[in-house]
Amino acid sequence: MGLPRLKSSLPSRLRFALILSVMGALGLMRVFGGVRRNRRPRVSTFAPRSPARVVHVVDGDTAYFALTSDGAWVKGRLAGINTPECNKIEIRRAGGLHSARCRADDEYFGLKAYQLLRRLLEQKPLTLDCERRRDGECRTGSYGRVLVKPTVGKRDVAERLVRAGVAWTYTRYPSHDRARLCRAEFAARRSKRGMWTAGSVSQVLARMHPRTRRWYAQHDARCREAIAARTRDPYPLRASGLRGLQD
Numbered sequence: 001m002g003l004p005r006l007k008s009s010l011p012s013r014l015r016f017a018l019i020l021s022v023m024g025a026l027g028l029m030r031v032f033g034g035v036r037r038n039r040r041p042r043v044s045t046f047a048p049r050s051p052a053r054v055v056h057v058v059d060g061d062t063a064y065f066a067l068t069s070d071g072a073w074v075k076g077r078l079a080g081i082n083t084p085e086c087n088k089i090e091i092r093r094a095g096g097l098h099s100a101r102c103r104a105d106d107e108y109f110g111l112k113a114y115q116l117l118r119r120l121l122e123q124k125p126l127t128l129d130c131e132r133r134r135d136g137e138c139r140t141g142s143y144g145r146v147l148v149k150p151t152v153g154k155r156d157v158a159e160r161l162v163r164a165g166v167a168w169t170y171t172r173y174p175s176h177d178r179a180r181l182c183r184a185e186f187a188a189r190r191s192k193r194g195m196w197t198a199g200s201v202s203q204v205l206a207r208m209h210p211r212t213r214r215w216y217a218q219h220d221a222r223c224r225e226a227i228a229a230r231t232r233d234p235y236p237l238r239a240s241g242l243r244g245l246q247d
Contacts, residue, residue: 040096041072044146045130045138052128052150054121056093059086059102060113060166061158062145063121065128076148077141078158079131080175081167083117084195084208086110108207109195113166120157127151131176149177159184165194171222172215179230182223 051068058064060083065074084107088100102114130138131147139147150157161167162181165188169181189196198204205213 043072043074044140046074046128048129050128052126054126056097056099057114057118057121058100059083059088060110060117060161063117064097064099065148065150067128074128074148075145077145079147079149080170080177080181081158081162082170083113083161083167084108084110086114107209107212108198108204109166113161116161116164116166120152120160121150124152163188165196168216169223171219178223178226182227
């Protein structure tokens with residue numbers, strides 16, 4: 001003996017209307033509630049000196065860019081430099097971008113590095129290039145970030161951050177521009193700009209995380225070697241097995 005069929009107490013038209021209402025509500029949640037993640041096409045390589053604009057600045061050395069040619073987005077980390085860490089909050093931007101932005105220092109000068117990068121990039125036409133491999137493709141670091149080289153006008157943005165004293169030359173990993181960036185950092189130290197107003201190198205590093213102090217321990221020696229060699233392609237000289245990826 002089979003089970004009796006249960007009859008709905010709602011008329012069929014009312015049930016259909018309720019189903020449509022639920023589907024409509026779910027659609028609104030996806031559009032206005034930020035459930036949808038960014039669906040813009042992203043690229044990991046692009047043509048040299050591509051016109052672009054900044055979409056969103058995450059922290060002092062990471063930002064999203066949109067290429068003028070096709071609107072594709074590039075999640076980029078500035079090649080050759082590192083900035084102090086900041087405390088971040090999650091954000092959702094127009095277009096469905098789910099990311100983060102700085103709200104306070106995590107390391108000394110972390111928030112100011114973020115603020116300066118925003119001033120240098122936002123609402124300005126820029127040219128985007130990248131640290132390139134031997135086959136011409138862009139190098140990619142951790143978290144899928146392309147190692148980018150943005151310029152505004154004829155001025156290199158990464159070098160401007162270093163000269164302002166809110167960034168270091170990231171000597172933990174190879175870079176084609178190490179010698180130039182090291183000279184900029186030494187100039188910022190001598191002039192006591194940015195973080196270097198706090199005193200000596202050891203006094204500044206005392207305000208940073210232990211992991212920053214660890215990679216910085218060999219920093220000056222690597223800078224002096226790069227300046228003396230004036231090499232444009234340090235990758236064949238790597239003895240440590242590092243792959244050029246940046247944190």
